[in-house]
Amino acid sequence: MALISTRNLTKRYGNAITALDGLTVDIEPGIVGLVGSNGAGKSTLLKILLGLVEPTSGDATVLDLDVRTRGTDIRQFVGYMPEHDCLPPDASATDIVSHLALISGLPRTAARERTAEVLRHVGLYEERYRAIGGYSTGMKQRVKLAQALVHDPRLLLLDEPTNGLDPAGRDEMLELVRRTGTEFGMAVIVASHLLGEIERVCTHLVAIEGGRLLRSAPLGDFIEQTGTLAVEVDEGSTALADRLTADGLSVVVDGRAVLVAISDGRPYDLVRDAVAELGLPLVRIEQRRHRLEDLFRDMPGEAPLPIEAPTAPSPQSGPP
Amino acid sequence: MTDAGTTAGSSVTAGPTGSIYDIGYRRYEGPRLGRGHAIQSLFWHSLRSTFGIGRGGRAKIAPVILVGLALLPAIAIVGALTMAAQFGVGSRFATNAPIRYDTYFSTISTIVVLFCAAQAPELFGRDQRHGVLALYFARALRRSDYALARVAGFVAALLIIELAPQVLLFFGRVLLSPDILGAIGDDLPSIGPVLAQAILSAALLGGLSMAVAAFTPRRAYATAGIIALFTIPNIVAGTVLGLGSSLIGTWLLLLSPTSVLDGTNSILFGTALGSDFFFIDLPNIAYIAAALAGIVGSIAITVRRFARIAT
Numbered sequence: 001m002a003l004i005s006t007r008n009l010t011k012r013y014g015n016a017i018t019a020l021d022g023l024t025v026d027i028e029p030g031i032v033g034l035v036g037s038n039g040a041g042k043s044t045l046l047k048i049l050l051g052l053v054e055p056t057s058g059d060a061t062v063l064d065l066d067v068r069t070r071g072t073d074i075r076q077f078v079g080y081m082p083e084h085d086c087l088p089p090d091a092s093a094t095d096i097v098s099h100l101a102l103i104s105g106l107p108r109t110a111a112r113e114r115t116a117e118v119l120r121h122v123g124l125y126e127e128r129y130r131a132i133g134g135y136s137t138g139m140k141q142r143v144k145l146a147q148a149l150v151h152d153p154r155l156l157l158l159d160e161p162t163n164g165l166d167p168a169g170r171d172e173m174l175e176l177v178r179r180t181g182t183e184f185g186m187a188v189i190v191a192s193h194l195l196g197e198i199e200r201v202c203t204h205l206v207a208i209e210g211g212r213l214l215r216s217a218p219l220g221d222f223i224e225q226t227g228t229l230a231v232e233v234d235e236g237s238t239a240l241a242d243r244l245t246a247d248g249l250s251v252v253v254d255g256r257a258v259l260v261a262i263s264d265g266r267p268y269d270l271v272r273d274a275v276a277e278l279g280l281p282l283v284r285i286e287q288r289r290h291r292l293e294d295l296f297r298d299m300p301g302e303a304p305l306p307i308e309a310p311t312a313p314s315p316q317s318g319p320p
Numbered sequence: 321m322t323d324a325g326t327t328a329g330s331s332v333t334a335g336p337t338g339s340i341y342d343i344g345y346r347r348y349e350g351p352r353l354g355r356g357h358a359i360q361s362l363f364w365h366s367l368r369s370t371f372g373i374g375r376g377g378r379a380k381i382a383p384v385i386l387v388g389l390a391l392l393p394a395i396a397i398v399g400a401l402t403m404a405a406q407f408g409v410g411s412r413f414a415t416n417a418p419i420r421y422d423t424y425f426s427t428i429s430t431i432v433v434l435f436c437a438a439q440a441p442e443l444f445g446r447d448q449r450h451g452v453l454a455l456y457f458a459r460a461l462r463r464s465d466y467a468l469a470r471v472a473g474f475v476a477a478l479l480i481i482e483l484a485p486q487v488l489l490f491f492g493r494v495l496l497s498p499d500i501l502g503a504i505g506d507d508l509p510s511i512g513p514v515l516a517q518a519i520l521s522a523a524l525l526g527g528l529s530m531a532v533a534a535f536t537p538r539r540a541y542a543t544a545g546i547i548a549l550f551t552i553p554n555i556v557a558g559t560v561l562g563l564g565s566s567l568i569g570t571w572l573l574l575l576s577p578t579s580v581l582d583g584t585n586s587i588l589f590g591t592a593l594g595s596d597f598f599f600i601d602l603p604n605i606a607y608i609a610a611a612l613a614g615i616v617g618s619i620a621i622t623v624r625r626f627a628r629i630a631t
Contacts, residue, residue, distance in 0.1 A: 052457055052631065072355055072460050080458035082631075086451040090376055096452075102361035103459045105352040114348055131376070147455060152348035184347070 002026035003155065003187055004049060008058035011044050011211075019044035021211035022058065027189070031181035033202035033219075034191040041211040042191040043083060046157045050080055063154060076105060079148035083159040083191075086144065089133030093124055093143045096132065097150055104151035111150075118146040122176060138169035145176065156180065156188045162197055174201050229260040231271055234281035243274045262287070358461045359469045366473020370439050379442070386435045387481055390428045393419045394485035398492030405496045414493055414503075421510040422589035424486055425517055429578050432521070433550045435481060436529035441542035443470050444530060448537035454631040467626040471530045471619055478522035486514050513588035520611050521581045525550075527618035528577055534625045550577055570602060574610040583607030 004027040011020040020041045034042050047053040049062050051071025060067045062074045087096060094115055101111035119128045122142040127135070132143060141161060148156055161177060162170040178201040181188040192198045198205070199219060207214040233240060233256060241251045241258050247270050250261040260267050275282050365374075371387070372380035397419045404413035419427055447453050456466050490507055497503035532545040553576035561569030573579040584607045585591075 050458055072462060075458060076352055076354060076460040078458075080454075082451070082454040082458070084451055084454070086454045088446055088450045088452055090379070095374065099361075099365060100455055100459065102365075103358045103456060103461060105354045105357050105460050106348070107351060107353060107357075110348065110350045117346060151352070151459075 003029050004060070004062050004189075006045075006058065006060040009045075009048065009055050009060050010057045011041075011048060011053065012056045018211055020048070020055070023208065023211065023213055024058075025206055025213050025216050027206060027216070028204070029187040030203040031178065031188045031190065031201055033198035033205045034189055034208070035193065035195055035198055035205060036191075036208040036214075037193050040193075040208050042193075042208065043159055044211075045208070046080070046159055046189070046191060049157065050075055050078060076151075077154045079151065079153035079156045081144045081148040081156070081158045081161055083163060085140070087132045087140055090131055092131055093119055093128040093135075093139075093146070097143065097147050100147045101150040106151055114150050114152070115146075118149045119143075121149065122146045123172070137164045138166070138172070141165060141169070141173060142176075145173070149180065154187060156186055158188065158190045160192055161190060162192070162194070170197060177201050229262050229267055229271065229285065229287055230254075230257045231260060231275070231285050232257045232283040233275070234283060236278060236280045239278055240274055240280060243278060244270060247274070256283070352460075355460050355462070355465065358459060359465050362456075362461070362466065362469035363473045363476070366443055366470045367476050369443060370474055370477035382438045383435070386431055386438065387484075390431045390435075390481050391485050391488065393424065393427050394488040394492070398488060398496070401492055401496045411497065414497065419489075421486060421489065421507075421514050422585065422591050424489065425482070425521060425585050426582055428482070428485065429521070429581065432478060432481060432525055433547070433578065435478070436525050436550075437543045437546040439477070440474060440526070440529035440533040440546060441536075441539045443474060444533040445537055445539050445542055448629075449539075451631070453626075453629065457631055463626045463629075464623045467534070467623045468619070471527060471622055474530055475522045475526035478526045479518055482518040482522060483514070486518070510589075513590075517581075517585050517588050520584050520615075523615045524577055524581060524611050524618075527615050527622070531618040531621045531625075534622045553577075554579060574602070574606060577614060580607050580610045580614065584611050 005025075007024050009020050009023040010018070012018050023041070023045065034045065036042050044053060048055050048060055048067055051067045051074055054068065063077060065074045067074065091099075097119060098111050098115040101114055102108065106114060119125075122145050124139065124142055124146070127139065132140065135143070141163070145158070145161065148158070158177065162173050165173055174197060177188060177190060180186055181201070181203075190198060190202065202219055204216075204218050206216045231240065235256075237253050237256055237258050241253045244251045244258065244260060244267075249267055249270065252259040260271060271285065368374050369379075371383045397417055400417070401414060447456070453466075457463060493507060494500055494503045528549060529546045532549055533542040536542050536545070553572070557569050557572035557576060557579070560572055563569075583602065583604075587604045587607060
């Protein structure tokens with residue numbers, strides 16, 4: 001049996017909103033990325049798996065337990081990190097995490113020990129005795145991760161763990177997620193709308209859109225040979241795009257960056273010449289390995305995901 | 321523990337706080353006590369939080385003052401009894417003192433109501449305001465467990481507030497009496513009514529306060545709502561009575577929790593309601609039924625609220 005298994009899982013809120021639409025997927029242990037744009041149904045899926053939201057129709061099992069009837073048993077072995085703020089500002093990290101450890105069923109002594117253990121694991125030391133109200137966003141995200149880990153769950157559900165973090169904070173959080181999954185052998189599901197982040201830590205990807213499964217496959221299967229070259233200029237991105245298009249390249253403008261499809265070595269020279277001839281202030285040229293985006297670009301009528309937005313929510317880049 | 325200490329110390333010099341150190345992770349192999357343990361833990365947490373224990377100094381101000389006020393009449397009477405005993409009139413004073421087991425509830429009912437208004441929003445409002453519900457509901461706990469454990473913790477806190485002064489009063493009366501065994505014998509029959517009244521009033525006032533607090537994350541709204549619930553029915557019934565429609569007004573008083581509890585108090589202690597109570601015509605069963613209906617109804621409303629609340 002799979003770690004998680006859903007069959008025709010559907011969730012409607014009222015008659016108007018369909019969050020999940022006949023989702024059928026099996027998820028095996030590992031670090032699994034659950035990707036989809038905002039409103040794709042990621043959070044709803046996680047809440048159904050926790051037994052917090054009743055599906056409208058269809059079935060789902062977690063650790064071979066039915067989410068409709070065995071919710072409390074499932075939650076005993078699952079850790080959940082919500083997307084939004086969920087920490088009382090007047091409590092310290094130690095207070096809230098050890099309290100939640102008790103609620104997770106740990107005896108008092110074990111709760112205290114595990115609290116010290118997980119707070120150390122997420123990198124909170126002397127500040128853990130201070131009130132959470134004074135914490136940075138990064139520290140709060142670590143406390144949220146710690147409370148999800150404190151009862152040593154078999155499965156960890158993380159909803160947008162890098163939400164609101166700066167680039168360095170995102171890197172550290174992703175590294176924590178990766179270590180939690182690989183070194184401790186814990187099954188992790190990371191929901192995110194940022195493909196660029198998720199592919200750095202995941203072994204398997206489940207892509208959903210509009211509540212339906214787009215694709216579920218090991219990360220390697222998603223990666224295609226063609227990549228994207230991002231040319232970032234301070235100004236004149238439109239002029240550059242026009243010029244490159246005239247040169248016969250496939251080009252997308254994404255804010256100050258011009259994304260060029262790489263099929264062979266040809267674009268590098270063309271980009272160099274174009275930037276030089278137009279006299280544009282070039283910031284950087286980098287190869288973006290966001291082949292995953294193609295997955296969404298191929299979907300007719302669907303807007304592609306933002307490739308790597310610094311903060312959510314980000315403006316979506318236009319379709320090609 | 322020394323490991324953690326030295327690592328924490330070195331982190332100051334090693335770089336910015338919050339850096340990640342690889343010192344391993346141990347699995348937890350111990351017992352998982354499940355739902356019952358979770359409910360119990362939440363109950364104790366609620367009881368402690370109601371008094372501000374385990375929280376900052378500011379959270380303790382209101383409960384400490386109100387508990388002090390609730391104890392004040394008992395302290396005053398015990399003090400007066402001590403004085404009276406010095407002058408050899410202790411037993412006469414003990415019999416005629418205005419504050420006795422049967423009058424204590426009405427003496428401090430306003431303080432208990434204020435305590436409800438101040439502290440009930442601390443429990444439910446805080447969890448809703450900061451989104452903590454999502455963390456509770458993601459654990460081995462049902463939504464109804466959460467609601468019931470919180471309500472039970474708050475009711476237990478009210479029980480302490482109501483019973484502590486009575487216990488003080490009991491010890492004062494007994495120990496200051498020349499005939500201690502006799503005094504115990506005299507006061508023992510009051511234990512039943514004292515307990516019954518405390519349980520009824522704590523459950524009714526606590527249940528209603530928590531039902532109001534469950535509906536808003538905003539502290540001020542909850543406090544105002546609780547005070548309104550405990551005062552407005554009284555005012556309405558009094559107004560109706562003042563207009564001369566005494567039958568309707570009398571029955572309307574059953575909507576006022578504090579009046580209902582005055583009624584149960586007089587039934588339990590077998591005392592006649594004085595002329596300042598204008599609802600003496602109601603049958604005894606009406607007060608008890610109204611109190612029980614209020615308790616069951618308010619708890620049902622609270623459970624229903626948390627069964628539906630979005631997280």
